[in-house]
Amino acid sequence: MAPKYKLPAAAYFEESWLRQEKLKLFGASWLYAGQAAELGPTGSYKTITAGLDELVVVRNQEGELKAFHNVCRHRGAQLVQGTGQCSTLVCPYHKWTYGLEGNLRGIPKDPQFTNIDKDLLGLHRASVETWMGLVFVNSNEYPNETLLEWLGDIAQELAPFGAGNLELLKRDTISFNANWKLYIENHIDWLHLWFVHPETLAALDHDQGQRTQLGPHWVSYEPAKAEHAEAYKVSSPLPDIPHIQDNPARYSENGAHFIFPNLPIFTGTSFFAIAELIPLTPEKTEMRVTLLGLRGGDADAFFEIFNDITKGEDAGIIENIQQNVRSKHFSVGPLAHTYERAISDFHDNYLRLMDG
Ligand code: FES
Ligand SMILES: [Fe+2]
Incomplete structure (x- = not known):
């Protein structure tokens, strides 16, 4: 079945939607x-x-x-x-x-x-x-459900990152003027990688990426392009984490994951970054990022790169959409079959709790 965008525009700006989300979605989730x-x-x-x-x-x-x-x-x-x-x-x-x-x-x-x-x-x-x-x-x-039942297969999939053995390197909070769901939808949208991040993610081979829906959760990995592989390896300002490299190759690639309902996670050879999304109002969201890894690198430099991508590029484009959601001509057309499928799955899981 073709993926479909299932939420009305009101879900992105009305106070009553956010109240229902707090009651039915956040109130019933881990x-x-x-x-x-x-x-x-x-x-x-x-x-x-x-x-x-x-x-x-x-x-x-x-x-x-x-x-x-x-x-x-x-x-x-x-x-x-x-x-x-x-x-x-x-x-x-x-x-x-x-x-x-x-x-x-x-x-x-x-x-x-x-x-x-x-x-x-x-x-x-x-x-x-x-x-x-x-x-x-x-x-x-x-x-x-217990937490492990709620997490299902993603618990095992992300286990090799061994987050419990990593140190807290730095926390950072950014906020943006857009509904929290627009950030999630962008995070799991593969199609935007080429167009919103043409330079910042140029070293990555988006065509070779792997995306897997695991219940309501989602994981993805993508390798560096062959010609950039060596440069990409040394580009991180943080030291490599040996226990990640001991695992199958995908764990050392660029990872973007999502624990339903509001937790994007970013991974690589040298970091495990958790980005908690907190709706402040229907049109304003705070993202609280916790960077885990090993000491000895430059966490500030990590955040400079990270924020250029997430705040500069991702938040920029969703703030752009937020400007349009009240327009009488705002609507969402067809979605890309595989590159935007996770958005359709997110809506299904969201609606299951909101309607339940
Ligand atoms: S409200 Fe009176 S003791 Fe807490
Ligand atoms: Fe992005």
Whole structure:
């Protein structure tokens, strides 16, 4: 079947679509929440937004990660912000205090509260699991699938990158004036490589690329052109990662992958870069990039190259489309059979959750 663009223009600018996405898509998905290494000793915590829900992930006494809704059971205040370290979670409003298992431990002025059962007033639970040193959360206490079931075949496909054994080299955040889905659609669009990146990706042999849909997720690899292969190898400002080179050739090629619903990943011989897409408004998106690799190179130089491509070229073209989505003549015509097929698959998986 020919691939088809399945979303209406309103999905790219209406507030009501974004609200439904937060409720039905982000509220029912496993979402990237950082690295396990960020949550070191007992009591380390990190807050994360999952659709309409605000969560906190915390490391308990046993060294396990736990996730709770960051909502006080008294009058709903947020307990903590950002990242930090605590022995108990204390609400800033009236100082109700919760243990690292989410249990309600203390209520100041407690003669004021008679006939309450503290055991029933623990924090509402969410879910947290790790894969390859990466933390994912789900805002439901009992998700339909475990993280590994959700990831399916992509978990094994990306395992050789061994992200859990790489170091955090640098984080960077860029934002752009376009709907978050336009970035995803561009990320998995093979057709644009020739035309949006004629110089920055000139060394790559797009014709030889391999693309594989793995459930709702997607991986792709492309080699350098034969005449550029040597130059391409030494062009990275980061040191090669030996354990990647020990694997089949595709792992050393230029990799662009996608974990549904909002996580592009970029890979190469010397890096594993995770790009989390956060919709700020229907027409503004933040991309938070985490660069993992080995020390000894120049992470700033990596980001200079990376941002020239993603911010300069990719964000530029989707901001261009965003300018048109409200036009009465905006519509999407035929899609390329294989080069744009992943967009059609993305829409199917998106609609499955949005309609479900
Ligand atoms: S809202 Fe948290 S203690 Fe009152
Ligand atoms: Fe691109």
